[in-house]
Amino acid sequence: MNHWLIAPIAIPLLGGILQTFMGYAPISLRRTLAITTSVLVLVASIVLVGLADDGSYRVYAFGNWQPPFGIVLVLDRLAALMLVLTSVLAVFAHIFSIGGADEGNRQFHTLFLFQIMGLNIAFLTGDLFNLFVAFEVLLIASYSLLMHGGGTIRTVPGLHYVALNLVGSAIFLIAVGMIYSVTGTLNMADLAVKIPQVTGENLALVKAGAMMLLVVFGLKAAILPLCFWLPKAYAKATAPVAALFAIMTKVGVYAIIRVYVLIFGEGAGELASLGMDWLFPLALITLAMGVVGALGANNLKTLIAWQVIISVGTLLAPVALGSEAGVSAALFYLLSTTWTVAGLFLVAELVAIQRGSAGDRIVTAPKMPHRTLISVLFMIGAVSAAGLPPLSGFFGKVLILKSVETGPQMAWLWSVLLIGSFLTLIAYSRAGSILFWRTIDGHIKPPEPMKGVVSVSTGALIGLTVVIVAFAGPINEYTVATAAQLFDTSAYTQILETPVFGGKN
């Protein structure tokens, strides 16, 4: 039992608790502590990647109860990958926030840290109901963060976001209930063992439950027709929050990968590959819808918000095909797209700040200060997001394209993905050329000088796309190994046989 496993949960929890007590402490102190916490989470995540890379499953049994009875955290490559992905993103978004976005709400850092905690629980947990709890933690934190920063523009999107996700939570519970009512267990490993043995009418029950679960995950991942809460909510959120939200849809993707590979994967007997025939076309339509939205967007943040949806479609299409290569490719792309999109949200914020009243609307406005830096960052981000070489988005997409086997699905995926990339490129070039180049004379109120933390964190996040390219080899090896590990479900179910730390039972 390795206590590092709870570090990504315990650290932000303690950090968050500390922050609750410090509502009236000087802001510099709060910031320092909060950033320290984020960085510690990152360190812990990196340690966990190191641990996970040996390909074994590490189990952390809360309360020292043998799974499937107690709740377990399970660390594998996928979980570790998601943790690092999240904590890197979180650190930079967090650093960005201390540029001033954290003002106005004394609990901003608390919420931010709890959000990280929720995400980390979701990635580590090996228990279906605990996944629900994790979802709720991260959702409630995200609701609050979304509303952070005041103003009236966030209210309605926030309301929609909350209301729909509440329905989602209700469906999640129903689905959990159905699955429990047949299998009598909640532990994912145990479910993976028991689902193949389901027969008769129970099959229909589990099927209905699993399909509902897919709807829930689909809602979190924002696939069509469940994605409409996203664009406005993300576009209206405060920049670091929107950046952090880039990971939120990926939680849905993660859950789909985890649950539908492990529990309803190839080994699930009659329920094998359940729902994937729905998911594939939906993913493609989602991608297309994202592109349409991106083309029609009239402000930068909305454009990027639709990019989130494009990413989701791109990610889920190969996942739905259920091949190891597809999952591996999707994971590679996941890494790239999450950071890039988050970086783009930050860039959009810089644009909005620098352009005064024009904000991030794609209209002609006086020339903005710091144009060169911001435009370069935007360009890098846009190129990566559109999937053009030489940045990481390209490699992700190539991997995805390559992962499909020849057949009608390939034709669909290729054409949608490539035409989508093309149209995205047009959308970005249009937005970029108008925002940065089409200027009119006139003065805008000189904005506040761009703070170092703000530009550095944005640059760092955007720059990660280059880093991914530089380390594409090792990263790809890792994702390939991750996919291989994922599909070897029997190794996962081994955790049931591994006895917990001595003492009780």
Next chain:
Amino acid sequence: MSPITEYIVSALLIVGGAFTLVGAIGLARLPDFFTRLHGPTKATTVGVGAIMLSSVIYFSSHGFGISEILITVFLFMTAPVSANMLAKAAMHMGVKSMKGTQGNPWEQ
């Protein structure tokens, strides 16, 4: 359980049930709000009280435990307040009192 306690318990139960029912009938058929207010706030207190007592006696054979009494105590504390608040609300809203009522409710 001895037969006597059984009788007592049964009797109390019936009494309690009867008063509860009567209270509800009052609520259902009395003509105006203020008269209806009498039904539940009383008959039910007696009703619940009797049922409570039967429970105390019934379980006394199993062992000591009279937390039911507390329920009654709390009910007796709170029921008048509910009635008071409701009456105030009704007077405020100008709920009509039945014909033939002597005196007037206060203007709120």
Next chain:
Amino acid sequence: MSLPLVVLLPFLGAIAAPLFAQGGRTAIAIASSVPALIALAALFPHWATLADGGVVLHSFEWLPAIGISFSFRLDGLALMFALLILIIGLLIIIYAHYYLKATENVRKFYSLLLCFKGSMLGIVLSGNLLLMLIFWEITSLTSFLLISFWTHKQDARRGARMALAVTGGGGLALLAGILIIGNIVGSFELDDVLAAGDLIKAHAMYPVALTLVLLGAFTKSAQFPFHFWLPHAMQAPTPVSAYLHSATMVKAGIFLMARLYPALAGTELWFYMVSFTGMATLLIGAYTAMFKHDLKGLLAHSTVSHLGLITLLFGMGTKLAAVAALFHVINHATFKASLFMAAGIIDHETGTRDMRRINGLWRYMPHTATLAMVAASSMAGVPLLNGFLSKEMFFAESLALNLPGLWAWLPPIVATLAGIFAVAYSARFIHDVFFNGKPVNLPIYPPHEPPRYMKFPVEILVFACIMVGMFPAISVGPLLFSAAQATLGGAVPDYQLAVMHGINLPLMMSLAAFVGGLLMYSQRQRFFDFHARFKEVDEKAIFEALLMRVEGFTHRLTARIENGSLQRYAMLMVVSVIAVSIAPIMELGIFVGSNGLSPIDWPTALGAGFLIVSALATAFVHRERFTALVLLSVVGLMVALAFARFSAPDLAMTQLSVEVVTMVLLMLALYYMPSWTPIETPKTRRVRDIVLALLAGTGMTLITLAMLTQPFTSISEFFLENSKPGGGGTNVVNVILVDFRGFDTLGEITVLAIAAMGIYAMLKNTALTPPPGDGQGHTWTRDAYPLMLKQVARPMLPMALMVSAYIFLRGHNLPGGGFIAGLITSVALVIQYVANGMIWTQDRVGIKYHNVIGLGLLFATIAGAASLAFSYPFLTSTFGYITWPVVGKFEVASALIFDLGVYLAVIGATMLILVSIGRISPHSAIKSTGGKS
């Protein structure tokens, strides 16, 4: 090692060159030339290998999973292109040094130019198709930035965007094509691909792959119908046009065809696709060039035409044609680059490029005029110049083409026709600009010769034109040979590079072209009139309009679909759930499992009836909000009773207490809201909603029925067995909550805490004006704190605390626990707020609820973390029995501390939520003690 270096150097230069900006423009220009010089030097030693048809390969592994490697491959073809890129690149830098004004952003210019150069070199030197594609797309991106270098010009921006859209899009098609090829061959290494030509051509996917690859090549090389981007890319500074459109960007597509020639060419499909595209482009370009008044426009369309020519040659599929194509690549690069530079000089010195205004420049700038005239002659195909040679070869090949029947006449006729146009527009270039009367209304007058060394690059290129034209075998013979060898993959046909091949049919065609061209030029006015009768197709306007259309359409479509209506989104959600689960539910039908139905017990059924009636009534009367709320309360109560009825005392208690708090919460909210809901949705919508709701309800009923009657076994046996020995409590539900699944509970109180803090923050600056009355004509009473309520609130607090202490302490063994206790305490506090008002109570509470929440979470976490000290996992509980003298046996469980955390967090969160909402009320702000007391 040298090959990667060649590619890398310009990129390094791009980073380094701006650093020299301090040293002035000359320094940066010199710094920018250095990479090319080194690269040339680095390529030189390989000549020996290449001359014999050898190949230099430098390869490093990169991403074997994709099949991409850093593999660089130099052969004759690559060398030819690399030399063009490097040498013309060098000349362009010199030229640009004089061309750019001091005020312009030279750093950006050189940096981008070097990036572009590097990526072009990358394309030609890549030994891996994917690597090539990467550079391919980088050229699209850098050219986008170069074309839009003058970002303030709308035309430049639009031209750049168009170029990016076309070439970048083509690149994506190319990507697909390459991936298919890679799939067929099993490798992206150029060596493997070139060796697998037959395999590829025989494969079922060959047509797809070919189409996609050609799509890439055609877009890049501005082939019809994708040619329109090129003329508009002329908005770039002239050095850029000169570079992009002579030797580099547009030649990338040509290069691609040459590169993949062994792998893809030689089929009918190839022939028809490539040659006909080339033919069309050749004609259209030549024809359009004739009518352009813009100097650069003329050159641009002529470029299109020449690119068509080269494409046509490749399309013919004969080996000789391929040689001719390669030869023309060199020739076109030299004369077109020089022409562009000359045009730039003219533009620079006169301030305009309109040929209707610039006339008779011979008098002002004879030197430039001479150079331009030589180059233009080469373009026209005048003998003794290089253009003539390749054109002759082209004519010869067009004659050699064996098309069936009358079709055989098509290529020579097209070729001659194009030749006529070429002569005509070249003549126009020469005559209009340098003779033809006097200049008209020039912005800069009088024009004069440019700085001496601005002409230097032109001189070099013109010299090359002449040299090649006169001594082809000596000057380019070996290079062409090795390039041809590389392109054709081995055997090079017999060909002769001579100035004259004697009097033959091609020469006659040339002659015809000459006469025809000059004739056409002399009669140009008629042609202009003829041309003017057609509306000129402005591709850019169409493209922009199309873009606007697409943008507008997508915007409207998005607005239509994502219409901001929660009702629709929620409907979609419900429909989705129904859609995915309807099949299994139908399969299930009205299914009663093997456990069967238990007998109905009437009181319970009646209670369920109340629940059903109240639930439906809530929906039915929801417009009367208060009534609906009362009904909702009944539902809540019935749910609690149902829990009690079916053996869940803990749940019943929890439900009851939550119910009360929820009601208070909703009442608090309702105060600010209208008490009536208007009818807004049309009837059809309501019917639809009812249908959806009924479907959902029926589905749930069927599922529940099936679920309840099916037997099952669960892991719960374990909990029942281990609760006492392992968790030290007899209330199994509570032991699960604080021990077996304590982590869930920790998450749950975190949710509560976050919700409370979020609510607090959200309401902090919210100002709401409550309605003055209840909407039915009653204004609110002044009586805020009724006496009886206040008096009963006094003893209620300690008594309720007592009860909650009791519920809390017994929770581990009997129904109860921290959560319920917390809610009781909260309700007791709520009574204080209701009875005494916000400020009165707040004064007496004397602790910030934030801190209570924090403490709660802290206790729970510490209780969980304590076990870490004994290296047991988080949340491992322990318990023991202590026997005190009087007290007796007393159980102490660490889970109790955890539960205390829950208790505190619940109080803090609940109170913070309720108080935050209560605080919006303006009453509390104005009067501290209101009403009667």
Next chain:
Amino acid sequence: MMTTALYLTIAMVMVAALLNVYRLIKGPDAPDRVLALDTLYINAIAMIILLGIAFNSRMYLESGLLIAVMGFVSTVAMAKYLKRGSVIE
């Protein structure tokens, strides 16, 4: 004997609840509904105690205690809403 009495009582309480629900739905005024709800709460206490007797278990008593302690709060809140609007101020 006791069983019969118990069932009889349960029946009477259920009928009483039914009458309450009738009043609750019929109204006519908001205070009537709240009064019916309040009474229903008290009936619920009775039901819970009867349930305890029927199941021969004291585990349910605390639910009744909870209603006694807390149930009136929602009545009070509703009544206060009706006349004052603001419940906590």
Next chain:
Amino acid sequence: MELVFALAIGALTTSGVYLLLRARTFPVVMGLTLLSYGVNLFLFASGRLSTAQQPILGTAESYSDPLPQALVLTAIVIGFAMTAFVVVLSLRNLADNDDDHVDGCPPVQPAKKKQEQEETGK
């Protein structure tokens, strides 16, 4: 008995879904509350129905499944937090938009419907 229970859950779901699809925040909140009642009952039912088998050791011969009960307890608490949040959010919506429509402001209505609204609504 199971059928009655199932029907109750069905009724809760029906009402909940119907109210969820309304255009004003308050009915939506009530709908969500009803829905969560239904869901809680459903989750509870996944452990099957049992009479007088409360999972308190030593108080009954056999015990009902305690796990769904614990899950429902968690779900109730979370549901409460979420309900509170959505209630407050609808208050914010009201404050910011001066209207309690779920989309901030009601869509423009044809005159005919307005008339109907005046006739039937108050």
Next chain:
Amino acid sequence: MFDRLNFPQPWLSLVLFSTWQFLSDGISGASVVMGLLLAWIIPQITHGFWPERPAFVKVWRMPMFVLIVVWDILVASCKVAVLILNPRPPKPVFVNYPLQLEHPLAISLLASTISLTPGTVSADVSDDNKTLLIHALDAESEQEVIDAIHKRYEKPLMEMFR
């Protein structure tokens, strides 16, 4: 520390202590210790919430009073039951009862008592705490109600509260 070791509201503490004994499963060492502890701690926490301390005198009369009330409840319940079941409509009266009690707790107690005894409900207390509005379900006249209440309930209460 030790100077706070007192009971700020001894009567309350007593009530709380006995409440605990009611709640506990029988009186035992543990329940007594715990009861004492809670009876001490809770008033410490809550005494701020009870600013107007009741001044009890002659508390021993309390049990007698409670008994009277309980008896009245029983008797009157039957009367009301008859009234409800009787098809004759009742004759309700709004009574303005002049209060002699002054302590708010005493008034509240009286009002509660009135409400608890069937047939009468205290509907409101006037702003100046001088008048109590009582609704009687079935009474001949106002004075009849006033006299009965004054004699049976207000007087004993006046003796207990000073």
